[in-house]
Amino acid sequence: MLNFINDLKSKMNFNLNEQQQLIKKTAREFANDNLRPSVVERDEKSLFPKDEIRQMGELGFMGVMISPDYGGAGLDTISYCLALEEIAKVDASAAVIMSVNNSLVCNLIYKYGSDEQKNKYLPSLCTGKHLGAFSLSEPQSGSDASNMLTYAKKEKSNYFINGIKNWVTNGISSNIIILMCLTKKNVGHKGVSAFIIEKDFDGISTGKKEDKLGIRGSDTCEIFFNNCKVPGRNLISGEGKGFNIALDILNGGRIGIATQALGIAQESLDRSMQYSKERKQFGKKIAEFGAIQSKIAKMAIHIEASRLLIHKAASLKDLGLDFAKEAAMAKHFSSQAAMDCSSQCVQIFGGYGYMRETGVERLMRDAKITQIYEGTSEIQEMVIAKSLLKGD
Numbered sequence: 001m002l003n004f005i006n007d008l009k010s011k012m013n014f015n016l017n018e019q020q021q022l023i024k025k026t027a028r029e030f031a032n033d034n035l036r037p038s039v040v041e042r043d044e045k046s047l048f049p050k051d052e053i054r055q056m057g058e059l060g061f062m063g064v065m066i067s068p069d070y071g072g073a074g075l076d077t078i079s080y081c082l083a084l085e086e087i088a089k090v091d092a093s094a095a096v097i098m099s100v101n102n103s104l105v106c107n108l109i110y111k112y113g114s115d116e117q118k119n120k121y122l123p124s125l126c127t128g129k130h131l132g133a134f135s136l137s138e139p140q141s142g143s144d145a146s147n148m149l150t151y152a153k154k155e156k157s158n159y160f161i162n163g164i165k166n167w168v169t170n171g172i173s174s175n176i177i178i179l180m181c182l183t184k185k186n187v188g189h190k191g192v193s194a195f196i197i198e199k200d201f202d203g204i205s206t207g208k209k210e211d212k213l214g215i216r217g218s219d220t221c222e223i224f225f226n227n228c229k230v231p232g233r234n235l236i237s238g239e240g241k242g243f244n245i246a247l248d249i250l251n252g253g254r255i256g257i258a259t260q261a262l263g264i265a266q267e268s269l270d271r272s273m274q275y276s277k278e279r280k281q282f283g284k285k286i287a288e289f290g291a292i293q294s295k296i297a298k299m300a301i302h303i304e305a306s307r308l309l310i311h312k313a314a315s316l317k318d319l320g321l322d323f324a325k326e327a328a329m330a331k332h333f334s335s336q337a338a339m340d341c342s343s344q345c346v347q348i349f350g351g352y353g354y355m356r357e358t359g360v361e362r363l364m365r366d367a368k369i370t371q372i373y374e375g376t377s378e379i380q381e382m383v384i385a386k387s388l389l390k391g392d
């Protein structure tokens, strides 16, 4: 390990190893062959990619960083980012489904779950047989996440949960939910605990599928808990530990959402370059105009910088070092890059870009959410500034 770190210090290496190249290639081929043909229909009709997600599980994309002992692919975070970027380029909805299952559900159970919980839940989550969701937000508590009301009351060896959670990604299609709720009232974040909830426990119901601007292939909904009985063995890591677990796991989640944004930005550039070499105006390909070249160059700079920030945060995570600030920087920068690149892509397509049938306006609609969920850009700025000011 020490030799490895010394080696890294002396030679900065941006090359991918064989395994990383392989997962990138596999994900690219899967996305182009299996997601691309139906992505427009899923966006138009808000259809969840059920079969495609199951296939992604079979390929190892749903538990990339989890040990093979629990059914995972046992790869590093860079490999995860490479696969996720390829999926996000083609279908940002499939990417968020993959990101939540990997970053927020499997990683949380793997890091904080008991042996019994890992053995029971991870194999089916990693292989695409089951799907996970992560439920923290409530109608009155978004950025201020500890201001939650959902409450788990302990009676003998069970908990009885009551409350409303909202905007749960994978809320409808999931089988397992990681739920953050109070086990003690009036003590702020110290009263928050994490539970593993099976969707078919009594007392759970889901609201309607939300009608969204973008990522329309993913499902988002409210979840209602009405005296939902949960066995005590489904509490993760002990009462009162939930909020710190959520913050820690969301740091990793931000690498996933930054990568989703990167995929959208890269697809925007790829589509822009292809179109600008085909479209002619004033007797020339529009790629020959300086104004178009300037947009393409700026998009490429933002994409390269996003990828470097993401891979830096991912490699710090793989080395077991603190990466919270770097993950926040990666998400903040990449989500802005996705907004800028997708908007410039529509501009390069001109009027055709504004038409649904060209398929590039979807990139603009999908990009916006990356600035909102798993901590808004304003919250990322708070995380970065706090870390800098305390001298990290």
Ligand SMILES: Cc1cc2nc3c(=O)[nH]c(=O)nc-3n(C[C@H](O)[C@H](O)[C@H](O)COP(=O)(O)OP(=O)(O)OC[C@H]3O[C@@H](n4cnc5c(N)ncnc54)[C@H](O)[C@@H]3O)c2cc1C
Pocket: 100, 134, 135, 136, 137, 141, 142, 143, 144, 166, 167, 168, 169, 170, 212, 220, 369, 372, 373, 374, 375, 376, 377, 378, 379
């Ligand atoms: C499509 C979608 C999917 C989602 N999926 C999930 C999920 O799977 N699980 C889950 O738990 N949640 C999920 N969320 C919720 C998401 O994480 C929240 O929307 C997000 O954290 C912001 O919370 P809010 O919407 O309540 O905004 P608010 O917190 O009300 O913020 C409103 C505005 O005020 C700003 N603001 C808030 N506080 C500050 C501050 N201190 N300083 C400066 N500005 C501030 C915000 O940045 C924002 O611009 C999802 C949301 C959406 C839209």
